[in-house]
Amino acid sequence: MTSRSLLEGLNPEQLAAVTLPKQAALILAGAGSGKTRVLTTRIAWLLQTGQVSPQGILAVTFTNKAAKEMLTRISAMLPINTRGMWIGTFHGICNRLLRAHHREAGLPEAFQIMDSQDQLSLIKRLLKALNIDDEKYPAKQLQHFINGNKEAGLRAAQVVPYDDFTKRLVELYAAYEEQCQREGAVDFAELLLRCFELLTRNAMLRDHYRERFQHILVDEFQDTNKLQYLWLKLIAGDQAAIFAVGDDDQSIYAFRGAQVGNMFDFERDYQVKNVIKLEQNYRSFGNILDAANTLIQHNGTRLGKNLWTSAGSGQPLRVYEGSTDLDEAAFLVEEVKQLHREGLALQNMAILYRSNAQSRVIEHQLFSTGVPYRVYGGLRFFERQEIKHALAYLRLIANNDDDGALLRVINFPTRGIGARTIESIQSNARLSRASLWQAACSGGGSGRSGAAVAQFVNLIEDMRRRSEGLTLPEQVDMMLDQSGLRAFYHSEKDGQDRLDNLNELINAAMNYLAEADDRSLTGFLAHASLEAGDHQADAGADALQLMTVHSAKGLEFDAVFITGLEEGLFPHENASLDPAGLEEERRLMYVAITRARQKLYLTLSQSRMLHGQTRYNVGSRFLIEIPANLLHWLNKAQPAPKMGGFAPAGNSSARPTRSAQAEHGFHIGQSVLHAKFGVGVIIDCEGSGGGAHVQVNFGGSHGIKWLTLRSVDMLTA
Ligand code: ATP
Numbered sequence: 003m004t005s006r007s008l009l010e011g012l013n014p015e016q017l018a019a020v021t022l023p024k025q026a027a028l029i030l031a032g033a034g035s036g037k038t039r040v041l042t043t044r045i046a047w048l049l050q051t052g053q054v055s056p057q058g059i060l061a062v063t064f065t066n067k068a069a070k071e072m073l074t075r076i077s078a079m080l081p082i083n084t085r086g087m088w089i090g091t092f093h094g095i096c097n098r099l100l101r102a103h104h105r106e107a108g109l110p111e112a113f114q115i116m117d118s119q120d121q122l123s124l125i126k127r128l129l130k131a132l133n134i135d136d137e138k139y140p141a142k143q144l145q146h147f148i149n150g151n152k153e154a155g156l157r158a159a160q161v162v163p164y165d166d167f168t169k170r171l172v173e174l175y176a177a178y179e180e181q182c183q184r185e186g187a188v189d190f191a192e193l194l195l196r197c198f199e200l201l202t203r204n205a206m207l208r209d210h211y212r213e214r215f216q217h218i219l220v221d222e223f224q225d226t227n228k229l230q231y232l233w234l235k236l237i238a239g240d241q242a243a244i245f246a247v248g249d250d251d252q253s254i255y256a257f258r259g260a261q262v263g264n265m266f267d268f269e270r271d272y273q274v275k276n277v278i279k280l281e282q283n284y285r286s287f288g289n290i291l292d293a294a295n296t297l298i299q300h301n302g303t304r305l306g307k308n309l310w311t312s313a314g315s316g317q318p319l320r321v322y323e324g325s326t327d328l329d330e331a332a333f334l335v336e337e338v339k340q341l342h343r344e345g346l347a348l349q350n351m352a353i354l355y356r357s358n359a360q361s362r363v364i365e366h367q368l369f370s371t372g373v374p375y376r377v378y379g380g381l382r383f384f385e386r387q388e389i390k391h392a393l394a395y396l397r398l399i400a401n402n403d404d405d406g407a408l409l410r411v412i413n414f415p416t417r418g419i420g421a422r423t424i425e426s427i428q429s430n431a432r433l434s435r436a437s438l439w440q441a442a443c444s445g446g447g448s449g450r451s452g453a454a455v456a457q458f459v460n461l462i463e464d465m466r467r468r469s470e471g472l473t474l475p476e477q478v479d480m481m482l483d484q485s486g487l488r489a490f491y492h493s494e495k496d497g498q499d500r501l502d503n504l505n506e507l508i509n510a511a512m513n514y515l516a517e518a519d520d521r522s523l524t525g526f527l528a529h530a531s532l533e534a535g536d537h538q539a540d541a542g543a544d545a546l547q548l549m550t551v552h553s554a555k556g557l558e559f560d561a562v563f564i565t566g567l568e569e570g571l572f573p574h575e576n577a578s579l580d581p582a583g584l585e586e587e588r589r590l591m592y593v594a595i596t597r598a599r600q601k602l603y604l605t606l607s608q609s610r611m612l613h614g615q616t617r618y619n620v621g622s623r624f625l626i627e628i629p630a631n632l633l634h635w636l637n638k639a640q641p642a643p644k645m646g647g648f649a650p651a652g653n654s655s656a657r658p659t660r661s662a663q664a665e666h667g668f669h670i671g672q673s674v675l676h677a678k679f680g681v682g683v684i685i686d687c688e689g690s691g692g693g694a695h696v697q698v699n700f701g702g703s704h705g706i707k708w709l710t711l712r713s714v715d716m717l718t719a
């Protein structure tokens with residue numbers, strides 16, 4: 003491709019952004035305006051015009067899927083070897099750096115990455131070992147405390163406690179640091195912090211990378227946290243130019259410490275001369291865009307911008323209300339099949355949900371009707387129980403001191419090592435400040451259990467010896483046999499699925515080898531911890547895409563289904579009482595809507611099984627915030643059997659009129675009775691006729707809920 007054809011089709015603002023001289027730049031623009039396209043085209047243009055070699059490029063994105071997509075786009079534009087470029091997530095890039103310089107970073111060569119589950123179980127073990135009351139210091143809270151501090155760049159020694167409680171948390175944080183170091187275990191936040199400290203301390207390395215990376219490009223900049231921004235500044239130094247693109251309306255990680263404020267800091271710190279704005283949307287039809295624009299205007303805190311498109315308005319957004327979640331899922335699958343018959347590829351359609359738990363019912367429906375699908379995020383392949391067991395064996399082979407791995411498999415499959423023996427190994431380890439492995443090697447007690455421990459130690463050592471000279475997939479295969487995992491799941495009644503997954507791990511190892519530079523077992527294990535789980539449907543096969551709204555960021559599909567549009571689900575109940583939380587939910591909805599190119603469906607259900615309970619919820623306020631003339635309701639509401647009937651909350655015949663009060667003769671402050679939530683007090687009302695809703699405060703654990711008027715009984719006049 004010539005440099006002219008590379009730039010062909012860009013609009014003037016995009017062209018200006020792509021061809022900026024080497025200087026700090028901020029592209030601030032709405033969804034689908036071509037930010038990612040500008041970023042990738044700029045990389046291709048810089049390379050093609052010889053301004054930089056592939057080694058000089060560092061590009062950061064938010065998900066592994068996005069990083070892969072970026073590489074594909076660049077390779078399609080330029081026939082070059084993209085290997086020299088560093089394109090990845092913050093975590094992936096830091097991992098790469100730490101692997102290369104583990105000694106300087108004070109880490110063992112085979113350091114293991116813990117995902118948040120691994121981290122939580124390490125914390126639980128730690129609390130137990132220290133005899134800490136976990137009612138008073140819940141493991142989850144400590145995890146949150148540790149990660150929050152790490153993301154702010156603070157080690158335990160640097161955190162200033164402000165009361166006795168935080169003083170204890172800081173001590174536990176310090177104990178956690180020590181334990182991780184002993185095990186050679188690294189959590190996600192640690193990857194970044196450790197890398198940041200390494201480059202801060204080690205001038206030689208810092209200069210090396212500053213020299214190397216001339217252009218640093220960051221996608222989804224609105225979702226960087228404080229430490230990530232400091233890391234970028236550190237690695238950029240004075241030489242490199244940072245090219246940042248982002249959209250404040252799509253900031254959806256504030257709950258994890260992301261700061262939209264980084265955009266202002268960046269502008270100030272680098273004296274960014276002109277912030278380039280892109281306003282033309284190339285992705286979606288007008289109706290979809292109008293829905294997104296109107297919805298996001300309900301947020302108070304935004305920089306403010308509007309998108310336009312030259313595409314037509316397209317079809318209205320289709321809304322379907324199921325009577326149950328099963329009914330909703332059946333609709334989704336039927337509609338997907340219909341669109342597929344009309345010629346749309348499955349991979350160009352996505353079903354989005356707010357919470358992972360929603361996917362089960364949909365998956366079940368897809369599975370039983372034979373529609374191929376792939377789930378991103380959620381229970382990722384590498385998080386499944388049997389895969390975790392298998393990885394634990396591999397981790398132990400790579401690094402004996404990995405306590406988490408040892409605990410997971412020392413008695414799995416069962417080999418006669420009981421809880422008491424394990425406890426005694428743990429206390430020996432504590433006393434001698436050694437790893438569990440070392441304690442196990444020096445004897446696991448007398449008699450049968452002692453012999454079983456010795457056998458386990460021999461098993462791991464034997465597997466390590468056998469690994470030598472084997473390729474990675476062969477190592478995995480050998481481990482599955484030697485460990486007894488294969489035999490175990492073979493004998494299980496419903497073990498076939500799990501066996502399939504274990505065999506899939508061999509494929510994962512093969513795929514990894516085909517792509518990776520680092521072909522070692524530890525490289526593969528790091529990949530497993532970072533990977534977003536793309537391995538479940540046959541790679542390359544046409545499959546419907548299922549994912550949470552969070553993982554859909556940056557992606558686009560011809561048809562998008564946003565599901566579970568109910569108060570308490572989307573917006574999520576944890577956020578609905580807090581204005582900042584609600585704004586974040588709305589940005590999330592904005593992200594969801596703007597994924598759609600041609601067709602957008604919004605679905606909800608009158609009742610839903612979640613976490614073992616049937617929940618009855620009213621339609622999401624987001625359905626009301628989208629102008630009614632953009633919505634086409636596909637069905638009239640069915641009366642729900644027990645609750646006495648719902649009308650769709652956003653039905654055009656039920657726009658909020660606040661006339662319900664007069665019509666139905668109740669008043670704010672009145673007491674009501676609800677079959678499930680008990681007695682509450684009306685605090686607000688909306689809609690009219692069959693669609694009238696009241697907001698009721700039930701106090702206690704039920705809190706405040708929007709309900710249909712019909713679902714409550716008036717207690718007092
Ligand atoms: P998001 O905020 O969702 O990440 P974005 O701003 O990164 O969106 P892109 O994904 O880069 O947007 O672009 C959206 C779509 O518009 C892509 O399919 C892209 O190829 C297309 N596009 C961008 N610019 C142009 C253009 N000048 N001409 C035609 N199509 C374009």
Ligand code: MG
Pocket residue numbers: 037038039221556
């Ligand atoms: Mg993008």
